[in-house]
Amino acid sequence: MSDRSSELTNSPTHQIATSRHRGWIEVITGSMFSGKSEELIRRLRRAQIARQRVQIFKPLIDNRFSERHIVSHSEMRIESENVRNSDELVQHVHDDTEVVGIDEGQFFDANLPAACNTLASQGKRVIVAGLDQDYLGRPFEPMPQLLAIAEYITKTLAICVVCGDPANHTQRLVASSDRVLVGASGLYEARCRHCFDPHLAGEPEKR
Numbered sequence: 001m002s003d004r005s006s007e008l009t010n011s012p013t014h015q016i017a018t019s020r021h022r023g024w025i026e027v028i029t030g031s032m033f034s035g036k037s038e039e040l041i042r043r044l045r046r047a048q049i050a051r052q053r054v055q056i057f058k059p060l061i062d063n064r065f066s067e068r069h070i071v072s073h074s075e076m077r078i079e080s081e082n083v084r085n086s087d088e089l090v091q092h093v094h095d096d097t098e099v100v101g102i103d104e105g106q107f108f109d110a111n112l113p114a115a116c117n118t119l120a121s122q123g124k125r126v127i128v129a130g131l132d133q134d135y136l137g138r139p140f141e142p143m144p145q146l147l148a149i150a151e152y153i154t155k156t157l158a159i160c161v162v163c164g165d166p167a168n169h170t171q172r173l174v175a176s177s178d179r180v181l182v183g184a185s186g187l188y189e190a191r192c193r194h195c196f197d198p199h200l201a202g203e204p205e206k207r
Contacts, residue, residue: 011137027105027147029132030156031037032170037072038153040129044078047099047125056080056101056190057089061180070103074196086115097124105130105178106140113145134173134179135188136198158190165192172201 024045028036047054058070060082069077080101081091086108093100100119105112105128116126132147132155134140147153158167167190174187181187191197 014074015148024125024151025116025120025146025149026127026152026154027150028123028127028129028154028156029143029145029147031133031158031168031190032188034156034158034167035072036129036131036156037070038076039156040101040127041070041072041076041078042126044099044101053094053096054101055093055097056103057083057092058178060084061107070101077080077134078086079089086112090115090118090152093119099125102126102128103130105146106132106134108125108142110142110145112142113149116146117149128153131170131202133169135170135201137169137196152176160192160195161189162191162195165194167192169193169196171196175201 022199028039030036044054044056056070056078059081063141068079070080071077080103081092083092089094089102089108100114102108102112107130112128116128119126128146128150130143130146131140132143159165160167169191171189172181172187173189173192
């Protein structure tokens with residue numbers, strides 16, 4: 001088998017066609033402005049076009065653009081449900097749902113990986129998008145734990161607004177030591193590793 005054939009065989013799209021009743025987890029991760037939500041919406045729309053039963057969730061805290069939709073920075077949108085935590089998410093998933101989409105995974109609690117495992121074990125395709133690093137460049141839980149158990153991982157990159165190189169970091173532009181500070185343009189921008197300054201937002205509070 002050629003490398004190209006092997007790549008196609010191991011892709012999520014191939015698994016959909018050949019393994020309808022087996023669940024798995026896909027994670028789309030990267031910095032802000034890297035297209036994570038766009039890619040999530042694209043995959044979910046393809047599932048809807050295929051007449052699969054899809055449910056989509058986001059955390060209640062994320063009401064930046066819409067309370068009833070996932071909205072990308074490029075203004076793509078898809079209808080979603082708000083949930084307070086991962087346990088409530090699992091309770092809201094219908095038995096006959098085939099695909100579960102979850103945006104802003106970093107804003108969920110530590111039980112999100114277990115919740116995704118539960119859904120995948122029930123035969124559902126689970127697709128999660130979220131930041132892999134916080135404003136200091138540290139792993140943003142629970143995304144690292146989710147990456148460890150996912151069958152498929154997509155790493156997205158933005159473009160550094162300073163130099164134009166591939167950007168893997170989210171630069172906070174305002175002084176705040178809060179790890180979670182919901183916002184978009186004006187509060188954050190994409191930076192590469194060389195232009196990223198974790199101290200720009202101020203030193204984090206010591207606990």
